[in-house]
Amino acid sequence: MRQLVILGASGSIGQSTxxxxxxxxxxxxxxxxxAWRSLDAMLRDCLEFSPRFAVMVDxxxxxxxxxxxxxxxxxxxxxxxxxxxxxMSAHPDAHSVMAAIVGAAGLAPTMAAVRAGKxxxxxxxxxxxxxxxxxxxxxxxxxxxxxxxxSEHNAIFQCLPEAIQRQPGxxxxxxxxxxxxxxxxxxxxxxxxxxxxxxxxTPAQAVAHPNWSMGAKISVxxxxxxxxxxxxxxxxxxxxxxxxxxxxxxxxxxVIHSMVQYKDGSVLAQLGNPxxxxxxxxxLAYPARIPSGVExxxxxxxxxxxxxxxxxxxxxxxxxxxxxxxxxxxxxTALNAANEEAVAAFLAERIxxxxxxxxxxxxxxxxxxxxxxxLDDLIxxxxxxxxxxxxxxxxxxx
Ligand code: NAD
Ligand code: MG
Numbered sequence: 001m002r003q004l005v006i007l008g009a010s011g012s013i014g015q016s017t018x019x020x021x022x023x024x025x026x027x028x029x030x031x032x033x034x035a036w037r038s039l040d041a042m043l044r045d046c047l048e049f050s051p052r053f054a055v056m057v058d059x060x061x062x063x064x065x066x067x068x069x070x071x072x073x074x075x076x077x078x079x080x081x082x083x084x085x086x087x088m089s090a091h092p093d094a095h096s097v098m099a100a101i102v103g104a105a106g107l108a109p110t111m112a113a114v115r116a117g118k119x120x121x122x123x124x125x126x127x128x129x130x131x132x133x134x135x136x137x138x139x140x141x142x143x144x145x146x147x148x149x150x151s152e153h154n155a156i157f158q159c160l161p162e163a164i165q166r167q168p169g170x171x172x173x174x175x176x177x178x179x180x181x182x183x184x185x186x187x188x189x190x191x192x193x194x195x196x197x198x199x200x201x202t203p204a205q206a207v208a209h210p211n212w213s214m215g216a217k218i219s220v221x222x223x224x225x226x227x228x229x230x231x232x233x234x235x236x237x238x239x240x241x242x243x244x245x246x247x248x249x250x251x252x253x254x255v256i257h258s259m260v261q262y263k264d265g266s267v268l269a270q271l272g273n274p275x276x277x278x279x280x281x282x283x284l285a286y287p288a289r290i291p292s293g294v295e296x297x298x299x300x301x302x303x304x305x306x307x308x309x310x311x312x313x314x315x316x317x318x319x320x321x322x323x324x325x326x327x328x329x330x331x332x333t334a335l336n337a338a339n340e341e342a343v344a345a346f347l348a349e350r351i352x353x354x355x356x357x358x359x360x361x362x363x364x365x366x367x368x369x370x371x372x373x374x375l376d377d378l379i380x381x382x383x384x385x386x387x388x389x390x391x392x393x394x395x396x397x398x
Contacts, residue, residue, distance in 0.1 A: 100149070125150055129237075146238070170240055221343065255272070256270075333378045338388070339356065339363075
């Protein structure tokens with residue numbers, strides 16, 4: 001039985017992964033579940049899945065989990081601290097690692113899985129956006145297998161020829177007859193909101209996504225369409241795509257999860273109900289297919305599909321991310337770091353919704369041209385961009 005490590009097990013993707021495992025009993029053994037400090041979810045899931053290890057990054061949460069598990073007679077060994085995440089990712093018995101921590105905190109454990117040559121199910125797009133070329137080179141050099149979980153990239157992956165699927169990051173799209181990747185996005189909850197009202201929207205309104213149920217950070221990113229910007233950068237690295245080979249298409253129904261256009265005029269698309277269990281099941285079993293528990297798509301209830309060109313005035317964060325992608329790795333790393341700080345400040349009601357773009361733009365202007373020749377340089381740049389974003393957030397929240 002293949003052994004699986006789930007980083008970020010208590011989150012939205014982590015929980016969907018466990019759902020897929022429930023539909024496929026006897027196929028995977030959970031080697032480790034990890035979370036920051038979600039005690040109740042981890043206790044419940046450890047008792048159900050009996051992983052060999054459970055990691056809580058927060059030490060006091062780890063102590064509490066260990067004592068509660070012991071009281072239930074569980075054999076699960078509880079570890080704590082961020083280093084333990086990397087140990088789990090690189091564990092010799094792990095076959096696959098679900099990388100589902102949110103934000104830059106996921107970079108080190110995801111990289112540890114890459115360096116150990118595992119199959120990586122990549123949900124944590126920020127880790128790739130932050131490390132770009134270094135990440136993809138490490139995948140190649142360590143013989144790791146990279147399968148995208150982000151629904152768009154998973155859809156694109158499914159629409160690519162197998163030879164291209166086997167060379168992530170170093171494939172030749174044009175050589176394979178591909179003219180464009182069409183990256184679809186719903187446009188989020190404020191697609192039809194009056195632009196003048198956007199400055200006043202609340203965190204509760206921003207996290208209420210019309211089609212997908214997700215964690216708070218990615219939900220806000222979907223509302224600003226920064227998420228699509230991150231995905232644009234993610235596609236650039238995953239599929240070795242030049243900026244002009246990627247086009248963003250707003251598709252409000254979220255049924256087409258992305259498409260690949262070939263030079264003979266064919267467009268291949270992957271469709272389905274908007275449920276992350278589908279890409280998770282695809283990546284877990286690849287190249288086989290397994291049940292995911294997702295309802296089959298009923299075209300008669302979908303009715304109609306529509307497509308809209310993205311409006312950069314409504315979504316300045318999308319334009320910033322696309323510009324950063326052109327500028328290069330320092331720009332994308334700084335932008336991602338600033339955005340994490342800005343979204344956290346918006347969720348804490350310290351800044352307004354449109355201030356997120358202000359913080360992001362400032363990071364791009366300040367750090368876009370910095371040089372970064374190593375992963376350590378990028379991590380230092382990430383820290384500097386966060387500090388600068390915090391200064392601006394302080395000024396904006398006065
Ligand atoms: P979430 O907030 O629901 O869960 C995040 C998980 O990460 C939790 O288990 C949490 O305990 C853990 N975590 C948070 N901070 C941590 C830290 N500092 N150290 C260690 N663990 C930490 O997030 P989510 O919606 O499941 O998203 C996870 C990742 O997947 C994100 O990168 C997101 O962009 C990506 N993603 C999510 C979806 C979705 O539908 N939710 C879709 C595509 C991609
Ligand atoms: Mg996505």
